[in-house]
Amino acid sequence: MDVRAQVSMVFHLDKCIGCHTCSVACKNIWTDRKGAEYMWWNNVETKPGTGYPTKWEDQDIYKGGWERNNGSMKLKGAGKLRGLVNIFHNPHLPVIDDYYEPFTYKYLDLIESPAMDDQPTARPVSLITGKPIDIKMGPNWDDDLSGTPDYARNDPNLEGLSAAEQEAMFQLERMAFFYLPRICNHCLNPACVASCPSGAIYKRGEDGVVLINQKVCRAWRMCVTACPYKKSYFNWGTGKSEKCILCYPRIESGQAPACMHSCVGRIRYLGVMLYDADKIESALTGSKNDQELALRQRDILLDPNDPVVIQAAKENGVPDSTIKAAQDSPIYKFVKEWGLAMPLHAEYGTLPMLFYVPPLLPVMASLSDVNNDEQAEKMDPIAKYWNDNWLYDTSTDELWATIDKARMPLKYLANMFSAGDESVIKEALKKLMAVRIYRRWKTVGDIDESKAMAVLEDVGLTTEAVEGIFYLTSLAKFDDRFVIPPAHREQAIEMLEFTGDTKGSTGFGFKEKPLRGW
Amino acid sequence: MGVLDNFLFVGLPYITLVVFLVGTIYRYKATKFNYSSLSSQFLEESSLFWGSMPFHWGLAFLFFGHLIAFLFPSSVLAFNSHPVRLLIIEISAFIAGLLVLFGLCVLFFRRIFNDRLKPVTTKMDIAIELLLITQVVLGLLVAYTSRWGSSWFAAVLTPYLRSLFVLQPEISAITALPFLAKLHIIGANLVFLLIPFSRLVHLLVVPFHYIWRPYQRVVWNISRRSVRDPNTKWTLHRPKNT
Numbered sequence: 001m002d003v004r005a006q007v008s009m010v011f012h013l014d015k016c017i018g019c020h021t022c023s024v025a026c027k028n029i030w031t032d033r034k035g036a037e038y039m040w041w042n043n044v045e046t047k048p049g050t051g052y053p054t055k056w057e058d059q060d061i062y063k064g065g066w067e068r069n070n071g072s073m074k075l076k077g078a079g080k081l082r083g084l085v086n087i088f089h090n091p092h093l094p095v096i097d098d099y100y101e102p103f104t105y106k107y108l109d110l111i112e113s114p115a116m117d118d119q120p121t122a123r124p125v126s127l128i129t130g131k132p133i134d135i136k137m138g139p140n141w142d143d144d145l146s147g148t149p150d151y152a153r154n155d156p157n158l159e160g161l162s163a164a165e166q167e168a169m170f171q172l173e174r175m176a177f178f179y180l181p182r183i184c185n186h187c188l189n190p191a192c193v194a195s196c197p198s199g200a201i202y203k204r205g206e207d208g209v210v211l212i213n214q215k216v217c218r219a220w221r222m223c224v225t226a227c228p229y230k231k232s233y234f235n236w237g238t239g240k241s242e243k244c245i246l247c248y249p250r251i252e253s254g255q256a257p258a259c260m261h262s263c264v265g266r267i268r269y270l271g272v273m274l275y276d277a278d279k280i281e282s283a284l285t286g287s288k289n290d291q292e293l294a295l296r297q298r299d300i301l302l303d304p305n306d307p308v309v310i311q312a313a314k315e316n317g318v319p320d321s322t323i324k325a326a327q328d329s330p331i332y333k334f335v336k337e338w339g340l341a342m343p344l345h346a347e348y349g350t351l352p353m354l355f356y357v358p359p360l361l362p363v364m365a366s367l368s369d370v371n372n373d374e375q376a377e378k379m380d381p382i383a384k385y386w387n388d389n390w391l392y393d394t395s396t397d398e399l400w401a402t403i404d405k406a407r408m409p410l411k412y413l414a415n416m417f418s419a420g421d422e423s424v425i426k427e428a429l430k431k432l433m434a435v436r437i438y439r440r441w442k443t444v445g446d447i448d449e450s451k452a453m454a455v456l457e458d459v460g461l462t463t464e465a466v467e468g469i470f471y472l473t474s475l476a477k478f479d480d481r482f483v484i485p486p487a488h489r490e491q492a493i494e495m496l497e498f499t500g501d502t503k504g505s506t507g508f509g510f511k512e513k514p515l516r517g518w
Numbered sequence: 519m520g521v522l523d524n525f526l527f528v529g530l531p532y533i534t535l536v537v538f539l540v541g542t543i544y545r546y547k548a549t550k551f552n553y554s555s556l557s558s559q560f561l562e563e564s565s566l567f568w569g570s571m572p573f574h575w576g577l578a579f580l581f582f583g584h585l586i587a588f589l590f591p592s593s594v595l596a597f598n599s600h601p602v603r604l605l606i607i608e609i610s611a612f613i614a615g616l617l618v619l620f621g622l623c624v625l626f627f628r629r630i631f632n633d634r635l636k637p638v639t640t641k642m643d644i645a646i647e648l649l650l651i652t653q654v655v656l657g658l659l660v661a662y663t664s665r666w667g668s669s670w671f672a673a674v675l676t677p678y679l680r681s682l683f684v685l686q687p688e689i690s691a692i693t694a695l696p697f698l699a700k701l702h703i704i705g706a707n708l709v710f711l712l713i714p715f716s717r718l719v720h721l722l723v724v725p726f727h728y729i730w731r732p733y734q735r736v737v738w739n740i741s742r743r744s745v746r747d748p749n750t751k752w753t754l755h756r757p758k759n760t
């Protein structure tokens with residue numbers, strides 16, 4: 001047993017309101033620079049949708065991640081041989097147009113314009129060439145299902161859904177969507193690290209943060225191809241790749257990462273996970289299919305309260321404070337104890353350490369045709385003519401029926417979170433629903449106790465667990481959501497290299513100005 | 519054997535060597551951040567293929583061809599003793615030269631005409647491309663006019679280069695070479711001279727070590743074994759920027 005610690009995250013999708021505060025916080029701190037304008041280390045996409053970069057989940061196009069190769073795993077679009085042969089021209093590199101051409105507006109024209117008959121306009125100009133452009137794409141171009149025929153309908157996760165199911169999803173009155181915030185997953189088997197010919201990318205042993213050494217990166221740009229989540233970006237200005245650094249300067253000083261700290265919906269949780277590095281290989285090579293891999297990822301994660309694990313962790317040099325943080329970790333509860341959170345696209349084989357609680361609301365909110373004439377009569381004259389007879393059905397009479405009749409087909413969610421295995425998703429959604437039913441008995445009281453208890457029995461949750469889920473979901477305070485292990489400055493001062501020295505050095509921590517070579 | 523010859527074939531190579539060594543090592547130590555190939559594929563992809571691929575592969579072939587003739591002249595001469603083999607070597611080298619020339623032209627026009635590439639193009643990039651184009655054209659002309667270069671390189675240039683490396687320069691054979699060949703030698707010096715001042719430094723960091731390193735890389739800041747022992751030093755390395 002080789003016990004290591006990893007800072008890991010849970011995103012509770014039911015709570016995300018799609019405000020993009022996280023993206024803006026991240027942008028302001030890290031990527032508001034020349035060459036990085038197009039980068040969103042944190043981005044939030046609408047699902048169904050094609051995401052950013054467009055259709056990133058379609059690995060037939062982007063060739064990211066790992067694939068099974070009789071008994072072992074190999075990189076799909078990079079690797080030792082392929083990486084070196086393709087070094088002069090990487091055929092699978094996404095280019096700027098797959099993201100969008102960054103632009104600004106000529107605001108000064110508004111102010112400096114002479115008096116004219118017409119109002120002056122601020123024309124958009126490209127941030128690369130400085131010339132006027134027609135904007136064809138921008139951040140969150142397909143936000144909230146805009147442009148559905150072009151975007152949402154081309155979502156790669158619709159694969160495996162029948163034509164009728166797809167049609168049903170996009171009927172106007174049934175349309176449902178949710179938001180998917182994404183950052184780098186700080187994977188256990190990172191494809192970016194494996195693909196880097198220079199060896200510039202590494203995983204920090206102490207906390208598992210995956211970083212790119214800016215001084216060693218030589219712009220071979222294989223990581224951009226290899227990361228299946230497209231979370232390694234190429235800075236065209238400095239000629240170096242960059243990625244989410246999990247705000248490690250903030251974590252080391254005890255603060256939550258900027259995206260998490262600023263999250264309006266409080267959907268984000270961060271904590272330490274202990275894992276067994278010896279099990280990684282067998283989980284990857286031993287699983288016969290993607291579904292099995294998705295399940296076996298949970299086995300790599302260890303119980304921080306198990307004395308054997310604690311002993312092994314201590315022998316491996318994991319500090320006591322980190323073990324303590326792992327015991328208090330909200331991540332452990334969501335992922336292992338309650339089995340509510342699962343990784344995004346586990347089938348890519350990178351063992352991502354960012355877990356998602358799948359969204360229940362768009363799934364459950366089925367519609368029923370009700371006759372509300374009587375109600376309309378009582379309303380004011382304007383509302384009276386709004387004869388919309390559809391109502392969200394949140395009744396709980398038939399307990400699990402709504403899940404099967406879901407508006408968002410389970411298959412769709414399963415394609416994202418459980419490598420296509422619907423039973424896993426269904427189990428998590430039933431648990432989420434059970435919590436609601438239980439709380440409804442407690443607070444509203446229109447469900448009787450026996451029914452609530454039967455539901456808990458059905459999903460195998462204790463009342464304690466349900467209260468725990470309820471607490472962490474809706475009441476949790478800052479310190480419950482973010483259990484950050486103390487960085488041991490006295491042991492590792494180099495973790496805290498001074499990073500405020502050069503504007504634009506973006507926390508990479510070096511004194512040399514990050515200027516492009518010549 | 520005038521002063522000029524002495525300067526061009528004795529002085530210049532030594533200047534080049536010193537500048538190259540000092541320059542690249544200093545740049546590596548002092549400003550490691552800008553040691554990069556500065557790929558522009560992200561901004562322009564399709565014509566890069568037609569430029570970069572023939573250029574790099576052709577150049578690799580030519581570079582190793584020159585290197586082998588320098589390191590193993592007698593084997594090259596022996597190999598060339600058979601006319602068919604000589605012909606094969608000469609023709610493939612000539613084709614490689616044409617590929618490099620084609621690739622360079624594509625790269626050059628791409629830099630000039632593509633708007634998106636202008637912000638990432640420096641004067642040095644243009645200078646390098648022009649210099650390399652000149653150098654390749656000269657090389658092709660030499661190969662065409664003074665036949666069987668692979669043999670006379672081994673017979674004439676290898677002894678000259680060796681004499682430089684053992685610090686006993688012997689240039690009489692060089693000064694007798696045709697004018698074009700002399701220019702080609704001077705051009706080679708200029709290319710090496712410019713390496714430390716341009717993006718060409720990336721050829722010194724070609725990542726061959728990727729082949730034998732394990733795929734995953736985990737870096738520890740603390741020594742995991744000794745961290746719990748009060749009698750040892752915990753840290754593995756010192757902070758770099760304090």
Ligand code: SF4
Pocket residue numbers: 183184185186187190191192193210226227228229230231232243350
């Ligand atoms: S998400 Fe991508 S960039 Fe982040 S660690 Fe995983 S493979 Fe690397």
Ligand code: SF4
Pocket residue numbers: 015016017018019020021022023044179181262263264265266267
């Ligand atoms: S800040 Fe939180 S709620 Fe808002 S979009 Fe980001 S993850 Fe969602």
